[in-house]
Structure formats: C-alpha cells, structure tokens
Amino acid sequence: MKTKLKHLIVIMVLSLGLVSCHDDLDQSPIDPDSFTEEDVFANATEAKGALAKLYASLALTGQQGPSGQADIADIDEGFSQYSRMLFNLNELTTDHAVVGWGDAGLPDLHGQYWSGNNDFSEAMYYRLAQEVSFCNSFITNAASLTDGEVSSFIAEARFLRAFAYYNLIDLFGNVPLVTEVSTDLPQQASRTELFNFVESELLDIQGDLKPGRSNEYGRVDEVAAWALLSKLYLNAEVWTGTARYTDCVTYSNNVINSGYSININDANGNGTAYDELFLADNDTNGAQDEFIFALNFDGLRSQTYGGSTFLVHAAIGGTMDATEFGVNGGWAGLRTTKKLEEKFNYTVLTQDIQEINNALGAMSDWGIIGDGTPNGWNDPDTKMYQIGTNQFAIYAELTDGFLKFRFNNDWGTNYGDDNADLSLESDGQNIPVLAGQYYITLDLDNLTYSIENVDFNDLLETSIEGDKRAMFYTDGQNLEIEDISSFTDGYAVTKFKNIDSDGDQGVDSAGDFVDTDLPLIRLAEIYLNYAEATVRGGSGDLNLATAKINELIERANGDSSANISSGDITLDFILDERSRELYWEGQRRSDLIRYDYFTTDAYLWPFKGNSPQGTSVSNYRNLFPLPNSIITVNPNLSQNEGY
Structure with a gap:
C-alpha cells in the first residue's frame, strides 16, 4: 500500500496522545498543512491513510525511510524493523542461519545465551508494543465514523493487533493485554488469556473483513483471519496446555478452499515456480495468489534497512556477484548451517x-x-x-x-x-x-x-536436479562452520533477490533498496499446518494432506518424481518439509519448540548452545525475556523464568 506523506506525519501526533492526558497538550496546530487526529478521522478516505500506517509500521520504522524521524525513540532503525527482528529471533536462533557480525547481543542469539538486556529481543518487544498502540488508537478514533467501509478498516486494525499479540505470545509469553489507549501501567496477562483474546478477536472480525481475495493487494481479508487461527491452534498445546488440532484442521481447510492458490507460474523458465515467490515482481508474477498476508516493499517509496533489503544484502559476500541479485553490494553476514542443506535431496549440475x-x-x-x-x-x-x-x-x-x-x-x-x-x-x-x-x-x-x-x-551455468528449493551459493564456501565470523564458513543462501522474472533489477537503480515483498503467511504454510494437525490427532484427511504436500514437492522438483504416499507422512517428515519450504521466512524457532527440539538434545546443530557441535540449553529459552527496561518501569510485570 502506498501512503501519502500527510498520513504518515500524523502518527507523531498520535504517539504524543498515547502518553499525554493533559488538556493543555490537546491543541490543534497553527500550521494548516499539519494533520491531527481530527483531520485523519474526518472521513473514511482520510481514515484509510491512517490504516496504511498500521500496515507500514510492520514494514518500516519511521516517517522518513530508511532512517530519520523514528517511530520509537532510542532504538536503532536499521535493525529494529519487524521482519528483520523476526528473522533474528526465529531463524538466527536455529539451524537455519548464522551471522558473522559481532554487534553486541547478536552472536548471543545463535549461541542461545541471550540475557534480559539483549538489544534485539528488546527491539522486537517495542516494535510489537508500538503496533498494538497504533492499532488501539485507530480502533478508538475510527469508531466514530459512520461510513460503511470503516467497519472493514476497523476489522483490519483488529487483525493487525491480533497478529502483534500472536507474535508476543510466541516470543515473550505473558505480556500486558491492552486494548485501549491509556496512561495507566498495564497488568500482565497469562499466555492463555492472551491466546483467548487473539482467538476471540479473529472469530469476531471474520464477517467484517472483506471476502477472500477481494481486498487490495497487501491488505488482509477474511482468509487471513482463518490462516492466523490455523497458526494459533497449531501452537495451542504449547501455549495453553490444551491441544486444538481439530480446530487447526477446520480453519486450515477453510483457507485451502478459499480461492488462494499455490503459485505454479514458472515466469523465469528455470524449471520451478518456487523462486518466483521471492523475486522483485512477486506482487504480479503469480506469487501474489499464494500470499495471504505480506509486507510490501518498494526500493524507492518504502526504504528500510530491514525487510527484503536486509535479507538480500546481508546474504551476499565472498565471491558472490551482488549484481546478480539486483543490488550494489553485500553485507557479508548471513549464511546457513549444514543441517538445513542436508534436508534437501538435490544435485548441482554445472556445465563444463x-x-x-x-x-x-x-x-x-x-x-x-x-x-x-x-x-x-x-x-x-x-x-x-x-x-x-x-x-x-x-x-x-x-x-x-x-x-x-x-x-x-x-x-x-x-x-x-x-x-x-x-x-x-x-x-x-x-x-x-x-x-x-x-x-x-x-x-x-x-x-x-x-x-x-x-x-x-x-x-558456466549451474542447475539443480531434484529439489530446487535448495537455493545455496557454494563457490568458495565451506559447508562446515569453524568460525562463525568468517563469511566463507557456511553456505550462502540465494533465496531472496531484487531481480524480477525477466532478470531486471528492482526500481532503485542505485541498488541500495529492494522491491521484493515478504510473505508473512502464505498458502503453502497452511497446507503444512493441515498435515501436521492431522498427524497430531486432528480430524483431517491424511490423503488430502498428502495431495497438498505433493503440490509443494512437484513445484520444488518440476515433476512428480519425488512425490510421496500417505505412509511417508510422519511428524518428522512434516517438520523437514516445513524447513525445506519455509526456511528464512520467520517460522523455524516456533516449529522446533512445538516439536520439543529447540532447547533439548533431541536435535542439535552447529553452535547450538554456543558449542561447535551443538548442545542442549535450559528450556526456559523457549521464551525470550521481557526487556529489563520494561520490568523496571512497570512493577506490575514479572520477568520470565530463568532471566
């Protein structure tokens, strides 16, 4: 969604309103070009601009991309963008990724020895809390409008608030539940209370959200609510102690039958339609039909050092040619461990x-x-x-x-x-x-x-025979990691690119910022949710689960040669398939926790627990700590166990 500057400016005014209850601060500006809440919520057209800010606050970090006029004071805009933090907390802490940079607190994530003062988990907490605050303000102010379309705007804001709380439940556990703008110090809610809130919100807004695939690209519809319920119910047993796998099957099935479709358009003719999901034109090349909820990026109009700009630049180093990825250089940071590479059945064929x-x-x-x-x-x-x-x-x-x-x-x-x-x-x-x-x-x-x-x-051109989701750069790279700080230790990942299906660079000719949109929920994930919930005891159809997984495998291989039968579907097979399909998309930590693999010695990877061969860690690390700064300010909050 492209937003007008005047609608972005207003959030500074709204932010002041969140911390002020004094009448002498509730004044209209003298400058007639300035915009206040009264202007923004004067009618549905203006309110739509404020709604755009709720989406933008997950993609961007302030009023002036890529930095300047930050939404959150005293936090680095470069690393604090939502999807960059999601990668750091849900991928970098797992077998999917390592990073060579030594920023304070960053090596702690892959080594799993972070503390309550970790800058990166703190940044994510603030980012999500900000989204909740913005949504609360919008919901309250938009409620006074009578235009019929506003009810769907409010429903979208409630979805985005529920999505923020879904993340908070997953990452931090017990956090305050705040649904109105207030200056009172909030009370801490239990994980179960938060789960129930998110569930009730999503169920309640179904009828107010637009029907599936009828909203503008980048905005959510009723299918997004079903998809988030699918994700919520899949994790219910971990988060609340009560399994909800049949509910997961039900809402996954709703999504499967909703009109969204797996992308099978091999627009660049390389033998698979998987890579189109992560190219610069993934809003038009067919991938958009699979995206249920995505963050939109534009190299000129929505610049950030997070988002896909981070994923493309940070994964380039060594002998890699940045121009092949549509950017002007690499940041030589991100690679993967051998545990991800080993999950793929593929052969790299190189011409002689x-x-x-x-x-x-x-x-x-x-x-x-x-x-x-x-x-x-x-x-x-x-x-x-x-x-x-x-x-x-x-x-x-x-x-x-x-x-x-x-x-x-x-x-x-x-x-x-x-x-x-x-x-x-x-x-x-x-x-x-x-x-x-x-x-x-x-x-x-x-x-x-x-x-x-x-x-x-x-x-010499290279091609992959077998699972083409294996998108690695190996020239000059070592599969084994001896030194995390060395970019050449660990295979590089080439999944995200700033080139379109015709091989052309994104719109930023300088090559600094990336166009590629990032899917937060896509249909392939829901296929895998359905299969896992079915195997875990939900009332699903194993034959349907098999057929849906085979859709993903056929896309990955370019034919049906690697298809499976229902007898092949075990929980570990599904976990490995989730890894192959969803790597670097912000899912892995949550998946490993659901399987009791994240902290235990049942599954190890290089440098887990800060050990070269991997070791178990205390299970309290299934949650991140609440920021110590928040605990200090609000005596109503208790720190998570172990911190």
Missing part, C-alpha cells in the same frame, strides 16, 4: 567448458596448436568451432607459451602473426600467450584473430 564450446557451432577442421595450448605442439590440434562462414572460435585454457592456427592437423596450412598486430600471415611467427582462460577467434575472410581473456565461471 566443452558444453559451452559445443554450443558455439559444429567442430571444424581448424584448430590451435602450440606449447601454450591444451595439446602442446603434438598432434592433434585443439579443434575450433565454426560460428559462421570462415569464422571459428573456441574457449580454451592456455599456459605460458605460443600458439598458431592450423588446418586439419597439417603444417601445410597454418597461420601466425609476424608483426604482433592481430593480422595473420601464412606460416607466420608463433603467437605468444600467457596463462589464463580465453575466447579465441579466427576470421579467414580478413585473416585476423583475437584472444580475449574471460572467466569461465561467468560462462
């Missing part, structure tokens, strides 16, 4: 230089010979390839020495260069060459030649 030569044309009787050529001065010639009438070429690796052009392995017809001027003479002088990789041409019509230095790595 012979395939490149074969593609030039038919092998000819003309060739190169000399101690600088692959065959030396001995017969036969290294054959060239005909690229046109009397035109020949070859890609070849040369050594220090000399070469000549010769016909049919016979010295009766050969050419050299007497004057070192790229012109050929019959039986001319040997041509000196240096070691390297070259593209060599021969033009018999004009008796000229060229020897151009090239890098074969730039020519």
Whole structure:
C-alpha cells in the first residue's frame, strides 16, 4: 500500500496522545498543512491513510525511510524493523542461519545465551508494543465514523493487533493485554488469556473483513483471519496446555478452499515456480495468489534497512556477484548451517567448458596448436568451432607459451602473426600467450584473430536436479562452520533477490533498496499446518494432506518424481518439509519448540548452545525475556523464568 506523506506525519501526533492526558497538550496546530487526529478521522478516505500506517509500521520504522524521524525513540532503525527482528529471533536462533557480525547481543542469539538486556529481543518487544498502540488508537478514533467501509478498516486494525499479540505470545509469553489507549501501567496477562483474546478477536472480525481475495493487494481479508487461527491452534498445546488440532484442521481447510492458490507460474523458465515467490515482481508474477498476508516493499517509496533489503544484502559476500541479485553490494553476514542443506535431496549440475564450446557451432577442421595450448605442439590440434562462414572460435585454457592456427592437423596450412598486430600471415611467427582462460577467434575472410581473456565461471551455468528449493551459493564456501565470523564458513543462501522474472533489477537503480515483498503467511504454510494437525490427532484427511504436500514437492522438483504416499507422512517428515519450504521466512524457532527440539538434545546443530557441535540449553529459552527496561518501569510485570 502506498501512503501519502500527510498520513504518515500524523502518527507523531498520535504517539504524543498515547502518553499525554493533559488538556493543555490537546491543541490543534497553527500550521494548516499539519494533520491531527481530527483531520485523519474526518472521513473514511482520510481514515484509510491512517490504516496504511498500521500496515507500514510492520514494514518500516519511521516517517522518513530508511532512517530519520523514528517511530520509537532510542532504538536503532536499521535493525529494529519487524521482519528483520523476526528473522533474528526465529531463524538466527536455529539451524537455519548464522551471522558473522559481532554487534553486541547478536552472536548471543545463535549461541542461545541471550540475557534480559539483549538489544534485539528488546527491539522486537517495542516494535510489537508500538503496533498494538497504533492499532488501539485507530480502533478508538475510527469508531466514530459512520461510513460503511470503516467497519472493514476497523476489522483490519483488529487483525493487525491480533497478529502483534500472536507474535508476543510466541516470543515473550505473558505480556500486558491492552486494548485501549491509556496512561495507566498495564497488568500482565497469562499466555492463555492472551491466546483467548487473539482467538476471540479473529472469530469476531471474520464477517467484517472483506471476502477472500477481494481486498487490495497487501491488505488482509477474511482468509487471513482463518490462516492466523490455523497458526494459533497449531501452537495451542504449547501455549495453553490444551491441544486444538481439530480446530487447526477446520480453519486450515477453510483457507485451502478459499480461492488462494499455490503459485505454479514458472515466469523465469528455470524449471520451478518456487523462486518466483521471492523475486522483485512477486506482487504480479503469480506469487501474489499464494500470499495471504505480506509486507510490501518498494526500493524507492518504502526504504528500510530491514525487510527484503536486509535479507538480500546481508546474504551476499565472498565471491558472490551482488549484481546478480539486483543490488550494489553485500553485507557479508548471513549464511546457513549444514543441517538445513542436508534436508534437501538435490544435485548441482554445472556445465563444463566443452558444453559451452559445443554450443558455439559444429567442430571444424581448424584448430590451435602450440606449447601454450591444451595439446602442446603434438598432434592433434585443439579443434575450433565454426560460428559462421570462415569464422571459428573456441574457449580454451592456455599456459605460458605460443600458439598458431592450423588446418586439419597439417603444417601445410597454418597461420601466425609476424608483426604482433592481430593480422595473420601464412606460416607466420608463433603467437605468444600467457596463462589464463580465453575466447579465441579466427576470421579467414580478413585473416585476423583475437584472444580475449574471460572467466569461465561467468560462462558456466549451474542447475539443480531434484529439489530446487535448495537455493545455496557454494563457490568458495565451506559447508562446515569453524568460525562463525568468517563469511566463507557456511553456505550462502540465494533465496531472496531484487531481480524480477525477466532478470531486471528492482526500481532503485542505485541498488541500495529492494522491491521484493515478504510473505508473512502464505498458502503453502497452511497446507503444512493441515498435515501436521492431522498427524497430531486432528480430524483431517491424511490423503488430502498428502495431495497438498505433493503440490509443494512437484513445484520444488518440476515433476512428480519425488512425490510421496500417505505412509511417508510422519511428524518428522512434516517438520523437514516445513524447513525445506519455509526456511528464512520467520517460522523455524516456533516449529522446533512445538516439536520439543529447540532447547533439548533431541536435535542439535552447529553452535547450538554456543558449542561447535551443538548442545542442549535450559528450556526456559523457549521464551525470550521481557526487556529489563520494561520490568523496571512497570512493577506490575514479572520477568520470565530463568532471566
């Protein structure tokens, strides 16, 4: 959603209102170009702009992207954006990711030894609390409008508040439940009370949200409420002690039958439609049909150092070419561990230089010979390839020495260069060459030649046979991690790119900021929710679960060769499939907790528990601490156990 500046400015006024109850501060500004709550909520059209801020506060960090005029004081805008924090807390703490940067508190996350003063968990708490406050303010003020469309605006705001609380329940457990703007210090609510609130909100707003797929792209509809209920019920046993798997099946099934569809449009023709989900045109290339709730980004109009800008830049380093990802450079930070790579059944196929030569044309009787050529001065010639009438070429690796052009392995017809001027003479002088990789041409019509230095790595295309969701960069990278701070330890992940389906860069020609939208909930996840809830005892259909998982596998492989049967579906298979399908999308920590794998020794990965081989940690780390600064300010709050 694109928002007008005047609608963004108003949030500064609203923010003051959250902390002030004094009449002498409730004044209208003198500047007629300034906007107050009265202006914003004057009618439905203006209120829609304020609604945009509720969405924007999950994607952006303030009034002036990518930094400046921050929504939250005393917090770094660069790292505090919501989806960047979601990655740090839900992916970096798991087998899916490591980061080489040494910012205070960041290494603690993958090592699982964070404290109550961790800047990153604190940033997420403030970001989510801000979203709740913004939503509360909007709901209260919009309630006075009588325009019929406003009821759907309010429902969207209630969804976004419920989504914020879903995250707070997951990450922090017992937090204050606040539904109105107030200056009173809030009381702490239990996880069960918060769960019940989110559930009741989502059930209550179904009828007020727009029908499935009828809202503007980037805004939620009734299917988003069903999808969030699916996620909520899947985690109910962990969060409340009461299993709700049949409810998860019910609402997952509602989503499956809602009109959203798995993207099967292989727009760039690379053999899979999976990568289209994470390209710069994923709002139009077919991926949008799968996105139930996504954060929208634009490299010119919504700039942030979080979001997809973070995921693209931070994953580039080593020998990677940033231009292939549509950006101007890498931040050399994020990689993955071998535990993710091992979950994929795939083979990387790389062309050899012979395939490149074969593609030039038919092998000819003309060739190169000399101690600088692959065959030396001995017969036969290294054959060239005909690229046109009397035109020949070859890609070849040369050594220090000399070469000549010769016909049919016979010295009766050969050419050299007497004057070192790229012109050929019959039986001319040997041509000196240096070691390297070259593209060599021969033009018999004009008796000229060229020897151009090239890098074969730039020519050789790689492809994946098998599961094409395995999107890793391995050249110069070590699978094993000995030193987390070294970018070359751990495979790089190439999942997110700032190029579109035609290979063109996003709209920011400077290459700083990224267009790619980020799905927070997409249909593939709901397929997997349905399958897991069914296997855990919900009243689902295992055959339907199998069919839906096979949709994902067929998309990943480009055919049905790796499809499974219902007998293959176990809880561990589903967890691995979630890893293959959803890696780096902010899901992993929650999944591992649900399986009791996050803190225990039942599943280990490199540097879990700050041990190179991985070790268990105390189970209190299934929750993050409430920020110590919040505990200090509000005596009504108790810190989570262990902190």
